[in-house]
Every structure is written in C-alpha cells, then in structure tokens.
Amino acid sequence: MPQTIAVLDFGSQLTQVIARRIRECQVYSKIYHYSTPAAKLREDNVAGIILSGGPQSVYAKKAPHPDPAIFTLGVPVLGICYGVQLMGHFLEGEVEHSKAREYGHGVLTIQKPGRLFAGLPKKLRVWNSHGDKLTKLPPGFRAIGTTENSPFAAIEDAKRNFYGIQFHPEVFHTERGGDMIRNFLLGICAVKAEWTTRDFITQAVEKIRAQVGNGRVLLGLSGGVDSSVAAALLHKAIGKQLTCVFVDNGLLRKGERKAVEKLYGDHFHIDLRVADAGKLFLRRLKGVSEPEQKRKIIGRTFVEVFEKSLKSIGRAEFLGQGTLYPDVIESVSIGGNPAALIKTHHNVGGLPERMKLKLIEPLRELFKDEVRRVGEALGLPQEVVWRQPFPGPGLGVRVMGDITPDKLEILRNADAVLQEEMMSSGFYYKVWQSFCVFLPVKTVGVFGDERTYDYVIALRVVESTDAMTADWAKLPHDLLQKISSRITNEVRGVGRVVFDISSKPPATIEWE
Numbered sequence: 245m246p247q248t249i250a251v252l253d254f255g256s257q258l259t260q261v262i263a264r265r266i267r268e269c270q271v272y273s274k275i276y277h278y279s280t281p282a283a284k285l286r287e288d289n290v291a292g293i294i295l296s297g298g299p300q301s302v303y304a305k306k307a308p309h310p311d312p313a314i315f316t317l318g319v320p321v322l323g324i325c326y327g328v329q330l331m332g333h334f335l336e337g338e339v340e341h342s343k344a345r346e347y348g349h350g351v352l353t354i355q356k357p358g359r360l361f362a363g364l365p366k367k368l369r370v371w372n373s374h375g376d377k378l379t380k381l382p383p384g385f386r387a388i389g390t391t392e393n394s395p396f397a398a399i400e401d402a403k404r405n406f407y408g409i410q411f412h413p414e415v416f417h418t419e420r421g422g423d424m425i426r427n428f429l430l431g432i433c434a435v436k437a438e439w440t441t442r443d444f445i446t447q448a449v450e451k452i453r454a455q456v457g458n459g460r461v462l463l464g465l466s467g468g469v470d471s472s473v474a475a476a477l478l479h480k481a482i483g484k485q486l487t488c489v490f491v492d493n494g495l496l497r498k499g500e501r502k503a504v505e506k507l508y509g510d511h512f513h514i515d516l517r518v519a520d521a522g523k524l525f526l527r528r529l530k531g532v533s534e535p536e537q538k539r540k541i542i543g544r545t546f547v548e549v550f551e552k553s554l555k556s557i558g559r560a561e562f563l564g565q566g567t568l569y570p571d572v573i574e575s576v577s578i579g580g581n582p583a584a585l586i587k588t589h590h591n592v593g594g595l596p597e598r599m600k601l602k603l604i605e606p607l608r609e610l611f612k613d614e615v616r617r618v619g620e621a622l623g624l625p626q627e628v629v630w631r632q633p634f635p636g637p638g639l640g641v642r643v644m645g646d647i648t649p650d651k652l653e654i655l656r657n658a659d660a661v662l663q664e665e666m667m668s669s670g671f672y673y674k675v676w677q678s679f680c681v682f683l684p685v686k687t688v689g690v691f692g693d694e695r696t697y698d699y700v701i702a703l704r705v706v707e708s709t710d711a712m713t714a715d716w717a718k719l720p721h722d723l724l725q726k727i728s729s730r731i732t733n734e735v736r737g738v739g740r741v742v743f744d745i746s747s748k749p750p751a752t753i754e755w756e
C-alpha cells in the first residue's frame with residue numbers, strides 16, 4: 245500500500261478537487277466518509293488527514309462530525325474551511341455561527357510562514373466560501389495568516405502538526421494553493437512524491453478485477469476520449485470479459501467506423517460489436533429539419549439500438565462507462581449553485597436499471613487531463629487521446645435542416661479535407677474544435693466555362709477551454725485559402741466555402 249493521505253469528505257463539491265491536487269503532487273489519497281472511525285484510518289496507516297470543506301454549520305442539527313479520535317492519531321491534520329470550524333469545535337476553540345456566507349476573493353497576509361506557507365510570498369489572493377468563523381483559537385494554536393475579515397484565516401499547532409485554513413487552497417482562484425497542499429504533504433506529512441499514472445492504472449486494474457470477478461462487462465464505445473480510455477483500461481483488467489458496442493448511426497465522419505474497428509478490434513483485440521444502424525437513423529430522420537426534434541430522434545434511436553445490441557450479446561452483469569468526475573470547472577462560482585453548472589452524467593436512458601446491470605466507472609474520480617494521461621499510458625494513439633470533442637448526434641446537427649445521404653456525403657468529404665489540413669498544419673491540436681457545417685443553400689459560381697449552382701460549406705474552428713465560451717480561431721489566411729480551394733476543387737456539390745467568425749456567446753459552437 246502506498247503512503248496514503250486520507251481526505252475526510254464533509255460534503256463539499258470540492259472534495260474531488262482536493263484529491264486531484266494531491267495527485268498533482270504525485271501522492272496517493274483516499275476519500276473517506278466523514279464518520280470513518282479513527283481506528284480504520286490507523287489500520288490504513290494514513291500519513292496525514294485533510295478535512296474537506298462542507299456546506300453545513302458545525303452547529304447544524306445534522307452537521308457531519310468526524311470521530312474526535314482522529315485528533316489523537318498522531319498524524320498531521322489539515323482542516324480546510326469547514327475543516328477549520330471542526331478543529332475549533334473539537335479542539336476547544338470557539339466558532340461563531342453566522343447565517344451569511346462569505347464568498348469570493350480575499351487577500352491573505354502571511355504572518356508566519358512556518359512549514360505550511362514555506363516559500364510563498366507574503367500576500368496572496370485567496371478564495372473564500374464559508375459561513376461560520378473561528379473566533380477563538382484552540383489551545384496550542386497560533387494564527388499564521390490573516391485576511392481582511394478574519395484574524396484566523398490560517399492557523400497552526402506546529403507541535404501536533406495541526407493546520408487550518410479558512411479559504412480554499414484547492415481551487416484555481418487561490419494563488420499558490422497547490423503549493424500550500426504540497427507543503428502539507430511533502431513537508432509536514434513527509435510523504436514521498438511517487439504516485440504516478442502507472443500506479444493509478446495498476447490500482448484501477450486490481451479494483452476492476454475485484455469488482456467484476458468472473459462477470460461480464462458491456463461498454464458503449466463512442467470513439468471519444470472517455471469511452472476509449474475506459475475500454476482500454478477495462479480491457480487491460482479483464483480482457484475477454486469485456487465486450488464493446490459501437491453504434492454506427494450513419495452520422496459518423498469519414499472513415500470513423502473503420503478507424504474504431506481497426507484500433508479496438510485489430511490492435512487491442514477487444515471483442516467489438518458494431519451495430520449497423522445507419523439506415524434506421526436516416527429513415528427516422530427523413531424530412532425532419534427542426535434541430536431539437538432531430539436530437540430527440542437521434543437520442544431515442546441510439547438508446548433503442550444500443551439496448552437491443554446489448555441484449556443480443558447475452559447475459560452480462562456490468563455496464564462500463566467512461567464517466568469522469570463531473571466537470572466542476574474551476575471557474576465555477578462556489579458561491580453560486582455549482583450543481584447547476586456541473587455536467588451531470590447521463591446514464592443511457594435508465595438502461596442499467598432496465599437491464600439490471602451494475603455500473604462500473606473506472607474513471608469516475610479523474611479529470612479530463614488525467615484521463616488523457618491514463619490513455620497515453622495505456623498505449624492509445626495521440627489522435628484518440630487528444631481528439632477534439634464530437635457531439636453525440638454527430639453530423640446530424642451539422643447538416644442544417646433535413647438530412648439526406650447526399651448531404652451527409654458532401655459534408656463528410658468536406659470535413660475530411662478540413663481535418664487533413666488541420667492535422668498537417670498542426671492546428672488540429674491547437675484549437676478546441678474544427679469542423680464543417682453543411683448549408684442547404686445553393687449559390688452561383690463558375691467552374692471552367694460553366695456556371696455552377698452548388699451548396700455552401702461553413703468552416704467552424706474555435707478556441708475554448710471548456711466549451712462554455714469560445715472564440716473563432718484566427719487561422720492563417722494561407723491555410724484557410726488552401727482548405728477552401730481544396731474543398732471546392734475536391735468535393736462535388738460544394739461551390740462556396742465560408743468561415744464562421746462568431747464567438748460563443750452569442751453563437752453556440754455547433755450550428756444546431
């Protein structure tokens with residue numbers, strides 16, 4: 245067992261972010277329920293404890309309280325936000341209950357750097373989100389940092405190695421917060437920085453094997469990063485006990501199905517089943533041009549096809565999913581309603597319950613960039629690991645209006661040219677997304693001596709960090725020129741190429 249840091253979870257949305265910061269320091273951590281008995285932590289030989297934040301007041305009727313004996317284990321403890329209140333409450337300080345919460349930026353003035361703030365500048369911007377406030381230090385403690393509103397923004401009992409910080413070091417808004425956590429781990433808890441992606445994989449493999457036993461796992465493979473990494477990880481753990489299903493909905497990009505078959509079937513030797521449902525999707529979409537209706541039809545048909553193909557595979561106990569730790573984006577206002585901004589994961593229409601499958605989600609605690617690292621370590625190629633996002637409804641929302649096989653063919657060919665040029669110029673990995681949109685508008689042109697009357701392709705290339713906002717990418721003119729002339733020359737049916745120069749907001753990234 246590696247040296248373990250215990251994170252006691254008191255219900256904060258940020259507990260997983262703390263775990264992530266710990267991983268960034270190459271240290272292993274485990275999230276425990278707040279009520280975990282101290283004896284269990286001793287048994288697990290934890291090298292330090294972090295008390296997470298939490299939405300409650302320590303005085304609330306059902307306030308989550310830890311086993312008080314955690315303070316007698318003889319290991320360092322770092323209380324964050326609610327964690328400091330708990331220290332005040334359990335170690336004989338005083339905590340003042342306040343109905344109003346204090347949110348937002350504050351300036352921390354470090355009075356005594358000690359080991360927690362070693363190497364940090366004297367003043368730092370920090371992020372607050374708390375209600376109650378420590379008003380009297382517990383015996384043995386001293387203040388090591390203050391903010392405008394709190395003389396006890398950071399406290400320490402260097403003898404017992406107890407530290408408390410009122411603000412959130414784990415969020416991006418707190419300057420050098422990662423260094424504070426690093427100081428706690430490597431300095432105060434004296435653990436070694438040696439927990440790597442490979443260790444994560446080894447442990448995940450063990451966990452999957454223990455969970456699955458001799459059972460069978462089914463997994464819907466979309467070809468995107470998350471499901472690809474989940475597939476590779478599950479396959480490493482249980483090999484032939486994994487069966488993947490890839491739904492060809494007829495709305496895929498050029499060569500996509502072949503690439504998936506080649507990589508997972510031929511290269512990884514994964515038991516891959518392809519549900520060939522393109523005709524069904526197109527039949528149902530025939531004549532439908534309203535975007536929401538198109539999405540609904542595609543979504544419903546997907547669930548139906550997926551469920552049917554899972555049933556045809558035979559008995560299985562588990563459904564694997566590439567769920568990531570919900571994207572609690574660091575720009576999320578902690579004071580607002582983070583839940584509203586978290587992208588919740590959608591089980592495929594209640595399918596696990598209907599089919600009596602247990603979910604297995606080996607990437608559940610990871611963030612996107614960590615998943616990419618795991619993918620790389622598992623040997624997935626760069627074009628999978630660093631693939632741009634692609635919407636579930638696929639080209640269905642990139643052919644404007646009603647969808648026909650001919651329009652899809654034109655879009656596929658134009659998009660293939662764009663991607664080729666994005667790849668060879670190196671811009672593919674520099675932008676967030678780059679794709680073509682088919683416009684069902686015919687415009688006049690000339691080709692040789694002939695007048696033409698052909699469709700329009702729009703290029704949509706955007707930069708973004710989280711898809712919440714986006715800006716159109718300022719691609720070099722010679723690259724745009726090459727893309728445009730190649731599309732009009734090589735793709736039959738296209739007479740004009742336009743470049744979308746709209747930002748999000750007000751425009752969305754996709755056109756439908």
Ligand code: XMP
Pocket residue numbers: 633634635636637677711748751752753754755
């Ligand atoms: P918009 O168009 O809303 O897109 O600015 C934001 C991001 O989400 C992707 N997107 C989808 N992804 N299913 C998905 O899995 C969908 O229905 C869907 N619609 C949009 C889009 O490509 C962009 O990255």
